[in-house]
Amino acid sequence: AQSVTQLGSHVSVSEGALVLLRCNYSSSVPPYLFWYVQYPNQGLQLLLKYTSAATLVKGINGFEAEFKKSETSFHLTKPSAHMRDAAEYFCAVTEGAAGNKLTFGGGTRVLVKP
Amino acid sequence: NAGVTQTPKFQVLKTGQSMTLQCAQDMNHEYMSWYRQDPGMGLRLIHYSVGAGITDQGEVPNGYNVSRSTTEDFPLRLLSAAPSQTSVYFCASKGRQGVNTQYFGPGTRLTVL
Numbered sequence: 133a134q135s136v137t138q139l140g141s142h143v144s145v146s147e148g149a150l151v152l153l154r155c156n157y158s159s160s161v162p163p164y165l166f167w168y169v170q171y172p173n174q175g176l177q178l179l180l181k182y183t184s185a186a187t188l189v190k191g192i193n194g195f196e197a198e199f200k201k202s203e204t205s206f207h208l209t210k211p212s213a214h215m216r217d218a219a220e221y222f223c224a225v226t227e228g229a230a231g232n233k234l235t236f237g238g239g240t241r242v243l244v245k246p
Numbered sequence: 247n248a249g250v251t252q253t254p255k256f257q258v259l260k261t262g263q264s265m266t267l268q269c270a271q272d273m274n275h276e277y278m279s280w281y282r283q284d285p286g287m288g289l290r291l292i293h294y295s296v297g298a299g300i301t302d303q304g305e306v307p308n309g310y311n312v313s314r315s316t317t318e319d320f321p322l323r324l325l326s327a328a329p330s331q332t333s334v335y336f337c338a339s340k341g342r343q344g345v346n347t348q349y350f351g352p353g354t355r356l357t358v359l
Binding site for chain 2: 136138141168174175176177178181222224232233234235236237238239
């Protein structure tokens with residue numbers, strides 16, 4: 133069975149500082165991994181996804197994530213936080229190329245301080 | 247192109263009442279699913295469908311029914327609402343080919359008293 137662990141339910145960063153959100157996964161087969169963002173009172177929007185091509189994946193809004201098989205990790209980073217990055221971020225995994233059933237982590241809420 | 251739409255946006259029910267959450271997509275996606283979001287637990291899969299006439303259970307199916315009579319619509323039914331079903335419900339859809347992005351609707355916030 134697949135599972136996702138996100139370390140830290142809340143992260144506070146200063147505007148302009150590095151954003152680092154941690155995600156570790158468990159999967160019995162090569163996984164496909166996703167990061168979604170949820171702005172207040174909205175649905176989820178895809179930031180980026182890993183589908184077994186390049187291990188460093190670039191997404192929207194300046195975010196990127198690196199797939200590390202040896203560490204079973206898929207951490208999300210952004211070099212310089214903006215106020216608009218304040219949101220909740222979810223890491224998710226799916227098994228198999230169909231990518232139908234997503235298993236989500238518990239989410240990390242990011243607060244950006246001016 | 248509206249994407250994935252959900253109605254209603256908010257709903258308050260009393261214990262034991264029934265209701266249907268509506269979900270529709272206009273992207274001709276074969277795959278549709280329902281998730282519930284609870285604090286600290288992320289989103290959990292309730293039911294999903296890989297095409298019209300085909301549905302299956304996800305991680306937390308108890309208390310919910312679904313059907314898929316058309317490609318566009320995937321309603322979620324609560325037959326007898328319970329306080330434990332207080333949550334935010336999201337519908338999602340994706341195309342069949344490859345590991346495609348799942349597109350999420352704006353959600354329905356349900357409170358069961």
